[in-house]
Amino acid sequence: MTSSSAKWEVRAELPIHYEIEETLDLLSVDNPTLLGSVDRAGTGATQLVLVDTTIDRLYGDRLRAYLEYHRVRYHLMPLPSAEEQKTIDLVLAVASAMNEVKAFRVRNPPIAIGGGVMLDIVGLAASLYRRGIPYIRVPTTLLGLVDVSVAAKTGVNFEGFRNRLGSYSPPLRTLIDRSFLATLPRRQLRNGMGEIFKMALIKDVRLFGLLERYGAALIEGRFQDAAPPGGTAAGGGPPARVGSNVADEVIGRAIQGMVEELQPNLWEKKLERSVDYGHSFSPLLEMRALPELYHGEAVALDCVFSAFLAEHRGFLEPEDVHRVVACARSLGLPVWHPLFCDPDALGEALADTVRHRNGDQNLPVMAAIGSARFLNDVTPAEIEAAAAAMAELAPVGAR
Numbered sequence: 189m190t191s192s193s194a195k196w197e198v199r200a201e202l203p204i205h206y207e208i209e210e211t212l213d214l215l216s217v218d219n220p221t222l223l224g225s226v227d228r229a230g231t232g233a234t235q236l237v238l239v240d241t242t243i244d245r246l247y248g249d250r251l252r253a254y255l256e257y258h259r260v261r262y263h264l265m266p267l268p269s270a271e272e273q274k275t276i277d278l279v280l281a282v283a284s285a286m287n288e289v290k291a292f293r294v295r296n297p298p299i300a301i302g303g304g305v306m307l308d309i310v311g312l313a314a315s316l317y318r319r320g321i322p323y324i325r326v327p328t329t330l331l332g333l334v335d336v337s338v339a340a341k342t343g344v345n346f347e348g349f350r351n352r353l354g355s356y357s358p359p360l361r362t363l364i365d366r367s368f369l370a371t372l373p374r375r376q377l378r379n380g381m382g383e384i385f386k387m388a389l390i391k392d393v394r395l396f397g398l399l400e401r402y403g404a405a406l407i408e409g410r411f412q413d414a415a416p417p418g419g420t421a422a423g424g425g426p427p428a429r430v431g432s433n434v435a436d437e438v439i440g441r442a443i444q445g446m447v448e449e450l451q452p453n454l455w456e457k458k459l460e461r462s463v464d465y466g467h468s469f470s471p472l473l474e475m476r477a478l479p480e481l482y483h484g485e486a487v488a489l490d491c492v493f494s495a496f497l498a499e500h501r502g503f504l505e506p507e508d509v510h511r512v513v514a515c516a517r518s519l520g521l522p523v524w525h526p527l528f529c530d531p532d533a534l535g536e537a538l539a540d541t542v543r544h545r546n547g548d549q550n551l552p553v554m555a556a557i558g559s560a561r562f563l564n565d566v567t568p569a570e571i572e573a574a575a576a577a578m579a580e581l582a583p584v585g586a587r
């Protein structure tokens with residue numbers, strides 16, 4: 189009797205390259221950026237354009253005029269942007285539209301324009317269609333500009349779990365145009381600021397100074413003013429470079445920080461991720477607080493809570509924590525919430541995150557304003573102490 193013991197191994201590497209490109213006034217007919225990767229030479233193909241329903245309402249006429257001016261034969265498909273509709277059904281609807289337009293495999297990448305919800309839906313559809321086709325992403329929320337823009341991830345919610353079905357499939361290009369922010373509601377701007385705030389705390393002290401000084405004015409002006417006059421110093425950060433455009437610098441530094449952090453760990457094989465700052469306790473508590481807290485608000489609460497943990501360890505001075513809290517307040521972000529004062533809820537939230545991080549805490553905390561380190565031995569007593577410190581921030585009536 190012989191038994192076969194043959195074994196084959198396949199090893200391959202996939203080079204990844206994608207671009208995040210800034211432009212201004214993308215829908216102006218003399219701006220060619222939007223169609224930069226679309227090959228229209230003689231194919232007669234129909235270009236699929238997917239838009240967030242709100243974007244369709246606010247910018248649909250300009251978008252259609254743009255496509256018509258450039259003689260693009262297009263099919264425009266509006267998609268809802270509600271988190272509750274971030275489902276596999278919509279992914280299949282997008283795939284059907286891809287079939288309908290008889291898209292070429294690479295020549296006519298679908299273009300998706302909208303908030304993070306619909307970009308994640310379209311990204312997943314593109315990653316499944318013909319086992320993966322390129323697509324172009326145009327984020328129109330602040331969170332989309334600074335966070336979704338760099339990530340390689342797509343996903344939809346499934347059976348009550350956030351982003352439970354998804355893929356790592358970056359778009360060919362992401363186009364960043366802050367002029368879309370002119371119509372974004374202020375609470376959505378603050379929501380995006382939550383992620384910029386996080387990036388400043390763990391990586392970029394200059395960005396923190398810009399937020400302290402100009403953050404509130406940027407939100408007030410919806411990132412449209414070239415240089416908000418005076419700023420609103422919460423702690424007196426360094427002045428912006430003379431003649432620099434503060435809105436561009438804040439968005440640019442946030443994107444640059446994400447690029448530096450994600451590029452070496454795009455598939456998240458390494459579970460020590462400083463960009464997870466603000467995302468250790470918040471995921472579970474945010475879901476519990478739904479629909480009260482937006483994602484960026486929950487992230488800001490986690491940032492403040494984790495700053496208390498760092499102070500308890502002696503990494504931060506009380507004055508640093510004071511600056512962190514004052515800056516969050518100046519951005520209109522919450523600094524207190526009952527769930528973040530509840531040691532049991534916080535302990536449960538951390539336990540869930542530890543499962544996600546494969547059994548270790550890998551807890552990013554601030555080592556100073558603008559830098560991070562990791563902890564793996566945070567105790568229930570420390571969580572209780574930080575929760576008590578957070579409770580001190582409660583408005584008088586809520587204590």
Ligand SMILES: NC(=O)c1ccc[n+]([C@@H]2O[C@H](COP(=O)([O-])OP(=O)(O)OC[C@H]3O[C@@H](n4cnc5c(N)ncnc54)[C@H](O)[C@@H]3O)[C@@H](O)[C@H]2O)c1
Binds near residue numbers: 339
């Ligand atoms: N792929 C990733 O790595 C990644 C990263 C971060 C977040 N996300 C996902 O992004 C989603 C959150 O994205 P979001 O914060 O952009 O929310 P969103 O997509 O729900 O958009 C927020 C609201 O703003 C509206 N809107 C969008 N652009 C507008 C504009 N210019 N003017 C006026 N209204 C506008 C939308 O219609 C929606 O009502 C979550 O589902 C999250 O999981 C994904």
Ligand SMILES: [Zn+2]
Binds near residue numbers: 335383467483487
């Ligand atoms: Zn986040």
